[in-house]
Amino acid sequence: AQSVTQLGSHVSVSEGALVLLRCNYSSSVPPYLFWYVQYPNQGLQLLLKYTSAATLVKGINGFEAEFKKSETSFHLTKPSAHMRDAAEYFCAVSDLNNNDMRFGAGTRLTVKP
Amino acid sequence: NAGVTQTPKFQVLKTGQSMTLQCAQDMNHNSMYWYRQDPGMGLRLIYYSASEGTTDKGEVPNGYNVSRLNKREFSLRLESAAPSQTSVYFCASSVSGTGGSPLHFGNGTRLTVT
Numbered sequence: 001a002q003s004v005t006q007l008g009s010h011v012s013v014s015e016g017a018l019v020l021l022r023c024n025y026s027s028s029v030p031p032y033l034f035w036y037v038q039y040p041n042q043g044l045q046l047l048l049k050y051t052s053a054a055t056l057v058k059g060i061n062g063f064e065a066e067f068k069k070s071e072t073s074f075h076l077t078k079p080s081a082h083m084r085d086a087a088e089y090f091c092a093v094s095d096l097n098n099n100d101m102r103f104g105a106g107t108r109l110t111v112k113p
Numbered sequence: 114n115a116g117v118t119q120t121p122k123f124q125v126l127k128t129g130q131s132m133t134l135q136c137a138q139d140m141n142h143n144s145m146y147w148y149r150q151d152p153g154m155g156l157r158l159i160y161y162s163a164s165e166g167t168t169d170k171g172e173v174p175n176g177y178n179v180s181r182l183n184k185r186e187f188s189l190r191l192e193s194a195a196p197s198q199t200s201v202y203f204c205a206s207s208v209s210g211t212g213g214s215p216l217h218f219g220n221g222t223r224l225t226v227t
Contacts, residue, residue: 032211032212032213034215041221043205043219043220044156044205044218045218046217049213051213090155090156094211095212096213099146099163099169099210100158100161100171100172100211101211101216103148103156104155105154105155106153106155
């Protein structure tokens with residue numbers, strides 16, 4: 001089965017600094033990859049998804065992610081962090097005709113003023 | 114737009130008690146899912162329903178049962194609750210099977226089993 005590994009359970013950045021959240025995937029077939037964000041006491045919301053159309057994917061709130069097959073990575077970035085970006089972020093993978101989306105353990109992002 | 118609605122929001126059970134978590138979606142989605150979220154473990158799939166009338170086990174189905182009541186509703190039942198089932202439960206839906214189709218989540222049910 002496919003899986004994802006998120007490197008770093010906690011990441012702390014200063015407001016205005018670059019955000020980099022790391023995700024590596026394992027899949028025997030071309031994967032579909034997702035980033036979700038979870039704010040306190042809420043469900044997960046889709047940030048962006050990769051479905052093989054383009055390797056650089058732009059999402060909501062200024063986030064983007066790049067699919068790198070050679071590195072089996074799908075890292076999430078944002079050039080300039082804002083206080084409202086503080087949340088938990090989950091990377092997820094699925095494949096075609098598979099109803100089992102697998103999630104990483106999550107990375108909690110803290111933004112310092 | 115309500116999206117995915119879960120009830121109740123919070124629940125405390127004693128070991129051995131039973132309960133049903135309710136989920137309804139108003140987006141005309143075909144597929145529905147139940148996940149549990151535990152600290153440091155991300156979300157794990159309990160059961161899913163690819164379409165009305167079908168249900169299948171996910172990664173951690175033991176101790177749970179589900180019912181796809183109709184296209185809108187998908188319930189999760191704990192027949193005899195155990196402390197290991199203390200968790201936050203999320204219902205989700207998608208247009209179809211998850212290949213490329215993102216999940217839409219409810220706000221969760223926080224369950225404590227004492």
